[in-house]
Amino acid sequence: MRLPCPYCGVRDAHEFSYLGDAAPRRPDPAAPDAADAFHDYVYLRDNPAGAIRELWYHGAGCRRWIVVDRDTRTHAIAGATFASGSASGDAS
Amino acid sequence: MSEILSDLPVTDLLPPGRHGRADGAPGVIAHPLSRLAVATLVACKGAVPRITEAALAAFGVALADAPKVSFTADIAFIGTGPGRWLVTASQAPEALMARLTDAFGDGAALTDQSDANLMLDLYGPAVGETLAKLVPVDLDPSVFRPGDAAATLVALMPLTFWQLNDSPAYRFAIPRSFAPAFLRALASAAASAGLEMAGPARG
Amino acid sequence: MRSRYSVFSLLANALTGQKGWTPAWRDAAPKPAYDVIVVGGGGHGLATAYYLAKEHGIRNVAVLEKGHIGSGNAGRNTTIIRSNYLLPGNEPFYEWSMKLWEGLEQDVNYNSMVSQRGVLNLYHSDAQRDAYARRGNSMRMAGADSELLDEAGVRAYAPFLNFDDARFPIKGGLLQRRGGTARHDAVVWGYARAADKLGVDIVQNCEVTGFIRENGVVVGVETTRGPIRAGKVGLAVAGSTSRLTRLLDLRLPIESHVLTAFVSEGLKPLVPGVVTFGAGHFYVSQSDKGGLVFGGDIDGYNSYAQRGNLPVVEDVCEAGMALMPQIGRLRVLRSWGGIMDMSMDGSPIIDVGPLPGLYLNCGWNYGGFKATPASGWCFAWTLAKDAPHALNAAYRLDRFRTGHMIDEKGVGAQPNLH
Amino acid sequence: MSRLSEGGLIDRSKPLAFSFDGKAMRGYAGDTLASALLANDVRLVGRSFKYHRPRGIFSSGSEEPNALVELRDGARREPNSRATVVELYDGLSAASQNRWPSLDFDIQSVNGLLGPLLGAGFYYKTFMWPAALWEKLYEPLIRRAAGLGRAAEAPDPDSYDRSFAFCDLLVIGGGAAGLMAALTAGRSGARVILADEDFRFGGRILAERAEIDDAPSLAFVERAVAELAALPNVRLLPRTTVFGAYDGGTFGALERVADHLPLPPAFTPRQRYWKIVAKRSLLCAGAIDRPIVFGGNDRPGVMSAQALRTYAVRYAANPGKRAVVFANNGYAWSAAFDAAEAGVDIAAIVDVRPEAPPIQLERAKRRGVRVIQGGQVVATSGRLLSSVTVRSATGEEKIAAEVLAISGGSSPNVGLTSHFGGKPVYRADIAGFVPGACPPGMRVAGAARGDYSLARCLAAGAAEAAEAVSELGFSAYATPVPQARDNAITVTPFWHVPGSRGPAFVDLQNDVTAKDITIAHTEGFRAVELLKRYTTLGMATDQGRTSNVTGLAMMAVLTGQDVGATGTTLFRPPYTPVALGAIAGHHRGKDFRATRPTPTHDWARAQGAVFVEAGLWLRAQYFPRPGETDWLETVNREVTATRTGVGLIDVSTFGKIDIQGPDAGAFLDRVYINTFSTLPVGRARYGVMLREDGIVMDDGTTSRLGERHYLMTTTTANAAKVYQHLEFCLQVLWPELDVQMASVSEQWAQISIAGPQARAVLEQVVDGLDVSNAALPYMGVAQGTVLSGVAARIFRVSFSGELGYEIAVPARQGRRLAEALMAAGAPFGITPYGTEALGVMRIEKGHVSGNELNGQTSARDLGLGRMASTKKDYVGRVLSQRPAFLEEGRVSFVGFKPVNPGDRLRAGAHFLPHGRSGTTANDEGYMTSVAFSPLLGHWIGLGLIARGTERIGESVRAYDPVRGGDIPVEICHPAFVDPEGERLRV
Numbered sequence A: 001m002r003l004p005c006p007y008c009g010v011r012d013a014h015e016f017s018y019l020g021d022a023a024p025r026r027p028d029p030a031a032p033d034a035a036d037a038f039h040d041y042v043y044l045r046d047n048p049a050g051a052i053r054e055l056w057y058h059g060a061g062c063r064r065w066i067v068v069d070r071d072t073r074t075h076a077i078a079g080a081t082f083a084s085g086s087a088s089g090d091a092s
Numbered sequence B: 001m002s003e004i005l006s007d008l009p010v011t012d013l014l015p016p017g018r019h020g021r022a023d024g025a026p027g028v029i030a031h032p033l034s035r036l037a038v039a040t041l042v043a044c045k046g047a048v049p050r051i052t053e054a055a056l057a058a059f060g061v062a063l064a065d066a067p068k069v070s071f072t073a074d075i076a077f078i079g080t081g082p083g084r085w086l087v088t089a090s091q092a093p094e095a096l097m098a099r100l101t102d103a104f105g106d107g108a109a110l111t112d113q114s115d116a117n118l119m120l121d122l123y124g125p126a127v128g129e130t131l132a133k134l135v136p137v138d139l140d141p142s143v144f145r146p147g148d149a150a151a152t153l154v155a156l157m158p159l160t161f162w163q164l165n166d167s168p169a170y171r172f173a174i175p176r177s178f179a180p181a182f183l184r185a186l187a188s189a190a191a192s193a194g195l196e197m198a199g200p201a202r203g
Numbered sequence C: 001m002r003s004r005y006s007v008f009s010l011l012a013n014a015l016t017g018q019k020g021w022t023p024a025w026r027d028a029a030p031k032p033a034y035d036v037i038v039v040g041g042g043g044h045g046l047a048t049a050y051y052l053a054k055e056h057g058i059r060n061v062a063v064l065e066k067g068h069i070g071s072g073n074a075g076r077n078t079t080i081i082r083s084n085y086l087l088p089g090n091e092p093f094y095e096w097s098m099k100l101w102e103g104l105e106q107d108v109n110y111n112s113m114v115s116q117r118g119v120l121n122l123y124h125s126d127a128q129r130d131a132y133a134r135r136g137n138s139m140r141m142a143g144a145d146s147e148l149l150d151e152a153g154v155r156a157y158a159p160f161l162n163f164d165d166a167r168f169p170i171k172g173g174l175l176q177r178r179g180g181t182a183r184h185d186a187v188v189w190g191y192a193r194a195a196d197k198l199g200v201d202i203v204q205n206c207e208v209t210g211f212i213r214e215n216g217v218v219v220g221v222e223t224t225r226g227p228i229r230a231g232k233v234g235l236a237v238a239g240s241t242s243r244l245t246r247l248l249d250l251r252l253p254i255e256s257h258v259l260t261a262f263v264s265e266g267l268k269p270l271v272p273g274v275v276t277f278g279a280g281h282f283y284v285s286q287s288d289k290g291g292l293v294f295g296g297d298i299d300g301y302n303s304y305a306q307r308g309n310l311p312v313v314e315d316v317c318e319a320g321m322a323l324m325p326q327i328g329r330l331r332v333l334r335s336w337g338g339i340m341d342m343s344m345d346g347s348p349i350i351d352v353g354p355l356p357g358l359y360l361n362c363g364w365n366y367g368g369f370k371a372t373p374a375s376g377w378c379f380a381w382t383l384a385k386d387a388p389h390a391l392n393a394a395y396r397l398d399r400f401r402t403g404h405m406i407d408e409k410g411v412g413a414q415p416n417l418h
Numbered sequence D: 001m002s003r004l005s006e007g008g009l010i011d012r013s014k015p016l017a018f019s020f021d022g023k024a025m026r027g028y029a030g031d032t033l034a035s036a037l038l039a040n041d042v043r044l045v046g047r048s049f050k051y052h053r054p055r056g057i058f059s060s061g062s063e064e065p066n067a068l069v070e071l072r073d074g075a076r077r078e079p080n081s082r083a084t085v086v087e088l089y090d091g092l093s094a095a096s097q098n099r100w101p102s103l104d105f106d107i108q109s110v111n112g113l114l115g116p117l118l119g120a121g122f123y124y125k126t127f128m129w130p131a132a133l134w135e136k137l138y139e140p141l142i143r144r145a146a147g148l149g150r151a152a153e154a155p156d157p158d159s160y161d162r163s164f165a166f167c168d169l170l171v172i173g174g175g176a177a178g179l180m181a182a183l184t185a186g187r188s189g190a191r192v193i194l195a196d197e198d199f200r201f202g203g204r205i206l207a208e209r210a211e212i213d214d215a216p217s218l219a220f221v222e223r224a225v226a227e228l229a230a231l232p233n234v235r236l237l238p239r240t241t242v243f244g245a246y247d248g249g250t251f252g253a254l255e256r257v258a259d260h261l262p263l264p265p266a267f268t269p270r271q272r273y274w275k276i277v278a279k280r281s282l283l284c285a286g287a288i289d290r291p292i293v294f295g296g297n298d299r300p301g302v303m304s305a306q307a308l309r310t311y312a313v314r315y316a317a318n319p320g321k322r323a324v325v326f327a328n329n330g331y332a333w334s335a336a337f338d339a340a341e342a343g344v345d346i347a348a349i350v351d352v353r354p355e356a357p358p359i360q361l362e363r364a365k366r367r368g369v370r371v372i373q374g375g376q377v378v379a380t381s382g383r384l385l386s387s388v389t390v391r392s393a394t395g396e397e398k399i400a401a402e403v404l405a406i407s408g409g410s411s412p413n414v415g416l417t418s419h420f421g422g423k424p425v426y427r428a429d430i431a432g433f434v435p436g437a438c439p440p441g442m443r444v445a446g447a448a449r450g451d452y453s454l455a456r457c458l459a460a461g462a463a464e465a466a467e468a469v470s471e472l473g474f475s476a477y478a479t480p481v482p483q484a485r486d487n488a489i490t491v492t493p494f495w496h497v498p499g500s501r502g503p504a505f506v507d508l509q510n511d512v513t514a515k516d517i518t519i520a521h522t523e524g525f526r527a528v529e530l531l532k533r534y535t536t537l538g539m540a541t542d543q544g545r546t547s548n549v550t551g552l553a554m555m556a557v558l559t560g561q562d563v564g565a566t567g568t569t570l571f572r573p574p575y576t577p578v579a580l581g582a583i584a585g586h587h588r589g590k591d592f593r594a595t596r597p598t599p600t601h602d603w604a605r606a607q608g609a610v611f612v613e614a615g616l617w618l619r620a621q622y623f624p625r626p627g628e629t630d631w632l633e634t635v636n637r638e639v640t641a642t643r644t645g646v647g648l649i650d651v652s653t654f655g656k657i658d659i660q661g662p663d664a665g666a667f668l669d670r671v672y673i674n675t676f677s678t679l680p681v682g683r684a685r686y687g688v689m690l691r692e693d694g695i696v697m698d699d700g701t702t703s704r705l706g707e708r709h710y711l712m713t714t715t716t717a718n719a720a721k722v723y724q725h726l727e728f729c730l731q732v733l734w735p736e737l738d739v740q741m742a743s744v745s746e747q748w749a750q751i752s753i754a755g756p757q758a759r760a761v762l763e764q765v766v767d768g769l770d771v772s773n774a775a776l777p778y779m780g781v782a783q784g785t786v787l788s789g790v791a792a793r794i795f796r797v798s799f800s801g802e803l804g805y806e807i808a809v810p811a812r813q814g815r816r817l818a819e820a821l822m823a824a825g826a827p828f829g830i831t832p833y834g835t836e837a838l839g840v841m842r843i844e845k846g847h848v849s850g851n852e853l854n855g856q857t858s859a860r861d862l863g864l865g866r867m868a869s870t871k872k873d874y875v876g877r878v879l880s881q882r883p884a885f886l887e888e889g890r891v892s893f894v895g896f897k898p899v900n901p902g903d904r905l906r907a908g909a910h911f912l913p914h915g916r917s918g919t920t921a922n923d924e925g926y927m928t929s930v931a932f933s934p935l936l937g938h939w940i941g942l943g944l945i946a947r948g949t950e951r952i953g954e955s956v957r958a959y960d961p962v963r964g965g966d967i968p969v970e971i972c973h974p975a976f977v978d979p980e981g982e983r984l985r986v
């Protein structure tokens, strides 16, 4: 599999480590339902057979976390962006 | 495989001299650089424009926020990540750090890395064929050119390299503790072409 | 009527040109309703049906399988059976499975070639040795066998390993002599045949596509062969679990990942038991046909594609060569991938719920083949009694909420690392 | 010798000597082992898998099911090598396999007599009585009989290479279609790779007497190869099999660099594993002949019609004195004519079709070849084929023949198209499966997609290549397609001769017979994948390339389904078997993984250190001295010397992360359970970080070097993991924080000195820095220079419990620093120590380490719960409050000492209350770490036990059945040495 790193270009997945679904967001730790929310955040997954947006870390490259659009049935990749949300990815 | 490897302790750097095919001119020449100051430069949040301006003002360098080398005669900035560069210069590490601090102030985080890597220049007629065995990046001249840089995984070791010229020659920054293993992999890959390890610097 | 396999039936058939055999199981058409529907005709689903009928007298049971039985992981695994687990929530369960393996062939009258050739896990450091000692002791305390070998012990047991030129020298190993392999497909066929004999309907080419719910209670399933009602619906679909629970808007602590396995060309006997490398991703055994069956780590990203990629192929071959450099000229004949239901703590779930009428059996990671008998046995119990048996009491779904994870590897909620 | 007197693509000026089963023979350059064997009149080559039946050579390609040999000797022995693809070299030695005592007389061929018993599924129905005998008797017997060749017994002496390649178009197969494709794409300027598994490009053209542009087709091949070789943008890879298609346009290919040579030349690998990344690919892999199934179809001498042609035309080897051709298609006729032309005596063409096309009849007539239309072979005889019995409208007739060339039609080589799961599609007109959905970017041309005429192969190769490269923006020249014959294919589906006599084999290698298919049908194993698994059809080393289609078609006949709906089994990589060593490449032996030496490695080696692996690192474990008899004696000395004087150890392997920026303190507060934003500049603090699930992830000291500048240390094992985690926190969780990180692990060598004399030693290496207790107190950090001008950071931290400092200098200065410290410490008896002594001292001090930070423990379990701030959030806080984490009976971290001081403790022992049996139910915890304490003179341990802190002073059993241990131990405070920490502060 080859992932399009927005900084480095297309690279073999070997250079990256995988975290998983990018959808879960760290909940507000101060919220009254934090215990439940954190349980869901840490443990529960959609685990879709199909399109997924997922987090990869380009550890052997630019050390950026990126969000990759991929299909789990075909491994087809539609694109990738920096996880920090900014275009330049410099955490700005 | 280079026969020398079976006797060479895995923790030792490949000694200077000829490895692999011994007849004819060497296919690959590996030249360690010993007097190069290196630093990482990481722009603060939102400070890339500021850093770019400062680089132009202080060093006359048009800094690219990309995997490219931006350089002048005495300093080079190698993009290793967004807002992130490896800076090299032929001077004392303290002097480079001082220059960078002067230029960028608190717009960036600076760390001295002068001792963190083995810096190695690779060139020779078989350098392309040899690097194809090591580097999972397309080095065809139509794709990777002088001034291009890449951080990647070579024989499972993370490293950064960039192209110096179109002879072609490449400069590798290999994390110090991986240097012996990298040179072993290099010796294997270059064995059929013949590798000349220029001495005697210990990276 | 399916005849019992015996010396007599074999000879009789040899003399009559093998014409007297009958289907190993009926190709049943679905009935409108059952007491229990088990979704998934893998090892676990079929064993569940068998034990429901045999142990609990519940025979109005259907196993619904979207393809043919054994077309999931039951037909793709590297066939290792062992009970060398560490944690109290796990070890007694797997040891029970081991005991069931030991009587399986006579029980179901089918030779699934359970072969207790030994499972040896190598260690390469003192810390690993201590961790294996801890594990070996856990095993003994649960009634399993285990031996902690030093280097000399490993040399005696597996002299063909690389002791001389190793990057990570072999310092010893944890050996379970009762561990070994079983002929994976035959396990499926044996359970199917035995369950069928007790009246269970095995319905193939019947994919579950939805659930019938009344007042929040699951009372049946929609399938490609029409709706089928049931008193209880148990899911045993391994890597496909989330696809089904999604239809019920349930999210589970599970991700689907691909695991690749390999077989070499056939060879005369070379490897006696199962050997696992402790300093890289590699384990190997030799099949009855003579192929080296080996594998390593999962590819590490969510996948339903049933095929892996080259990094893992390289990793496995490198580790194999590091451990056994004499296999360099042997050839990989075939590689394949299966979709694993990797859970958040690396341990399975066998539980009542999470909806009324629904029962879950999933989260087997890359290790559920060995669990097949106990999984079926416990799931049958759980379905029959509406409560887990003591052996699967720790495998409840709410353990993540309460913090009672069963994390053998200690890597946390990161399925690709288990 | 059955070498034809002329013709062939062999080089008669280069004779080669070789041996088979010890017998000396001769062949020529350009031969394969198979062609050379045939030319030497060898017809019996191997034994089959199950019944050990004598077998010959069936094919002339990589699909060979029968002719498997052990090639080479000793450590280079290669079992199961296909004689049909082994290129002959001088001195080649090969031996038959799976036979005993000899190929001619194999005892296990009695299995054949048991054939009636040993049908499909036999094993599953038997060997169950009595149960005990399975393991002891039946299974060992089955295993010994199974398997084919023997693996080598010594490490593979050859080396392997790995290479990456990138291209616009990868053309797989260099026959007519592939050559035209490569020419078309190459001329367009695209970067092209053309790979062919054969040692010569040309494919079928090498064996077919065809014309291209009114000249022998071989001339076309030569021209094309010459042009391609001259194009700088084209890479030709002969002897290279593309074995797998993977994601992202990645292909695995195996080049046999030196397999055609007696030994690889110096510095040359035996094989090279190519990882090819291609924007587009074009499969031109051709098609193979498949057999017809009938009784006695496995005798040596039965081969595919294409093989007969290839041996005769390409290799000038005559496979036997008289040949009968048995077929259902016209292509086999042309094979027969070509063979006849080359000098093979064709006794008859038997075609199942009642009426063959007139044009072929005409050709047969012209050549004087007898034709039996509507005929079927119903039996064969001879141990090596001697005659063929043919049934036709006129009755049965026995025809003497040494060769029976069969063709049941062609099967396109669709394997690679299915590696993504695509299902081949049945085409009734050619009675074969053609590619269905292909991997992204892959196209197919030529016989591989069922285009069987030479003209169409050439045209399709050009057209598909042109389309592929124009998708990439290259403009393909309108390459003129050479002229060639375009005859229609004529085939009548025909699989199996009913009523033929003797065992009829479908899968030749695995001995799957027509009867086995019937059994599988009867017993309900009808789905193709079940059929495969029940009978082993298609599971042999050839993966059923010659048998699958026939087998499934026969099942289709039994079920009444059509062949297309019955479908094929799944093709998987590799396309042909690939040597494990080739994929491993350079990563073997000591080079399996990189070895990372510390900056003081050479120095430690000079000091006589024994080293130990710590992840990829190699660290000094202890430094034995002459006269010391075991490691424990050495370690005791090192510990005692440190505790009473001063010791030195390299700690550079710890992860070191430079953290800067205005939000650095706030950031650390979120990742550590304790607070760092309040840490004064010039101070260090011990920190613990959790995973989000509340379990401890790592610990270490973090120092504040400046107002917005921290330096974190991590454990050696977790350095990369922690860095990645911090980047996650910064980039994903809190991108709003202004923090910059850099790993400085490689930049700094770090040496720890510890012991009462540590300061006295330190004072001598610093350049006038005040390191007094007042100026640099416990947990203080100083920056300055040492050794006259070497930049240094000095951390007053301690793992051993003694007064200690860690001195960091640029890595290149590490050795110098070690030597300077040794010199400065000489008067105090400074002693280098290794990880072993470090471990002893940390256990004596009761510090947690890797054994306790095992991913299963919470901060509270480890007695670190009180460090957790209640005033802020941090990663892992919420979930560490879950009920299980707070349970009463949860384990806690305590020390253990033997009740009988002479007893040895063992890590991994479990704790039991006295008087209870060793069962899971009574399990209270386990010993995590042990050491012999030279200070206390007995073994000590650390461990986790239920409610440990409340049970100090209680005695429990340390139960260690795997090592026969069962001793009473007393629970105690984990700090055996200086629990108040007074020594640290002096």
Ligand SMILES: Cc1cc2nc3c(=O)[nH]c(=O)nc-3n(C[C@H](O)[C@H](O)[C@H](O)COP(=O)(O)OP(=O)(O)OC[C@H]3O[C@@H](n4cnc5c(N)ncnc54)[C@H](O)[C@@H]3O)c2cc1C
Pocket (backbone or CB within 6 Å): C039, C040, C041, C042, C043, C044, C045, C064, C065, C066, C067, C068, C069, C070, C071, C072, C073, C074, C075, C076, C077, C078, C079, C080, C081, C206, C207, C208, C209, C236, C237, C238, C239, C240, C244, C259, C260, C261, C295, C336, C337, C338, C339, C340, C364, C365, C366, C367, C368, C369, C370, C371
């Ligand atoms: C390569 C590999 C190696 C492995 N090695 C080992 C090993 O050595 N030892 C070990 O213990 N374990 C091993 N495992 C794990 C083991 O195979 C699985 O954990 C176990 O087989 C899972 O249980 P099962 O047999 O019931 O699953 P499966 O056989 O996958 O059964 C699930 C069934 O459900 C069916 N299904 C799915 N969705 C539906 C639907 N909607 N409707 C109807 N039916 C449906 C599927 O078709 C499938 O047949 C390995 C797995 C793989 C892939």
Ligand SMILES: NC(=O)c1ccc[n+]([C@@H]2O[C@H](COP(=O)([O-])OP(=O)(O)OC[C@H]3O[C@@H](n4cnc5c(N)ncnc54)[C@H](O)[C@@H]3O)[C@@H](O)[C@H]2O)c1
Pocket (backbone or CB within 6 Å): D172, D173, D174, D175, D176, D177, D178, D195, D196, D197, D198, D201, D202, D203, D204, D205, D208, D240, D241, D242, D243, D284, D285, D286, D287, D288, D331, D410, D413, D416, D445, D446, D447, D448, D451, D452, D453, D454, D457, D489, D575
């Ligand atoms: N009329 C018929 O029934 C019939 C049937 C089959 C073939 N043919 C004839 O065969 C020829 C077909 O030409 P073509 O170019 O399609 O095929 P080809 O058979 O001439 O060439 C295919 C080439 O692909 C190579 N190859 C196969 N798999 C490979 C892999 N995985 N990696 C590397 N190389 C691989 C083979 O070594 C071979 O050289 C034509 O001459 C055609 O007339 C006719």
Ligand SMILES: Cc1cc2nc3c(=O)[nH]c(=O)nc-3n(C[C@H](O)[C@H](O)[C@H](O)COP(=O)(O)O)c2cc1C
Pocket (backbone or CB within 6 Å): C075, C076, C077, C078, C079, C184, C263, C287, C289, C291, C293, C333, C334, C335, C336, C337, D529, D538, D539, D540, D543, D570, D572
């Ligand atoms: C224990 C075991 C042994 C196997 N041995 C062989 C073998 O000898 N030949 C073969 O072709 N495949 C063998 N396979 C692989 C199967 O052909 C098949 O790839 C696997 O069961 C997965 O199915 P799939 O490839 O259809 O997805 C073996 C599989 C297993 C699990």
Ligand SMILES: [Zn+2]
Pocket (backbone or CB within 6 Å): A005, A006, A007, A008, A009, A058, A061, A062, A063, A064
């Ligand atoms: Zn990147």
